[in-house]
Amino acid sequence: MSGKLTGVGVGPGDPELVTVKGVNALRDAAVVVVPVMAAPDGTDVGEPGRAEATVLHYVDAAKVVRVVFALNEREDRPRREAAWDAAGSRVAELLRAHGMVAFATIGDPNVYSTFTYLAQTIGALLPGTVIETVPGITAMQDLAARSGAVLAEGTEPLTLVPVTAGAAVLKEALEGPGTVVAYKFGRLAGEVATALRETGRTESAVWGSALGLPEESIRPAAELTGGGPLPYLSTLIAPARRDGGRGGKL
Incomplete structure (x- = not known):
């Protein structure tokens, strides 16, 4: 059997x-x-x-x-x-x-x-x-809910990148359209901050770790620095560039 x-x-x-x-x-x-x-x-x-x-x-x-x-x-x-x-x-x-x-x-x-x-x-x-x-709820869904970040609207693509593949892969995604989500970026926080800055995606981006736990941290990506590694399972959301119009991408 x-x-x-x-x-x-x-x-x-x-x-x-x-x-x-x-x-x-x-x-x-x-x-x-x-x-x-x-x-x-x-x-x-x-x-x-x-x-x-x-x-x-x-x-x-x-x-x-x-x-x-x-x-x-x-x-x-x-x-x-x-x-x-x-x-x-x-x-x-x-x-x-x-x-x-x-x-x-x-x-x-x-x-x-x-x-x-x-x-x-x-x-x-x-x-x-x-x-x-x-199926289970993912970290990007939970972070979106807790931070108010919208993952995708209309025809926007949604790109998920594990930063264990290297910050260059993340930067390439950030240079494209739509929302970019980065997983497991804690050990490369400084490089992630640089990639966000160089692609002009820092302002609306948010990162979080230990979601739903007592030690939860949800912060603007503008506060990322190269001062030391973050928790390994940190998640980043860099929302798509949007003009603020309702339904403009349907």
Whole structure:
């Protein structure tokens, strides 16, 4: 009998932003896997991640299984691959033992999510496994709601850029039309500020981190400086250039 692995988007951090369908998927699963970062020796760092903290608002802790993923390994590819193999094997064990497993991921499971790689691994290890996803609210949606920034109007394009690809990629997007959203830019905050300034996109831009959490910060992008890195999961919205007319781009 085939098992079922469901990737559940649990939003950017605010437990009230988990969908009803997401809560039902978490509760219906026999086990809920949450990803945790690896310490230098490859073991569990011991600190609860954002996904785990959100999940615990809806399911009993006894049902939650922490699995180490190479979330913070970008340089050592062999180490990263070994960590992925170990994580995939652990989730495969859980599927064989319990049948229905949910994997909780911040944001949406189909947008820059760890779940994508896990699903590929499980598909190879357990070919008969049913793999599904439950969409989640993304950080850009939450930041737009909390800051009042409009993501897109009329025929405007919306571009999403992970700044882990480099600030040059962000600058190229900012030189184009429409709204640009940047993810994971905290370590390159100074370069992001420069790209905004050089493309004339600073004035209406906003950034935020820890959305929906006690340490939440939402600030104008004009306050970005090169004074030091920001939280890794910081999000930036640089709205499209608009003339203020209503419905002008319909």
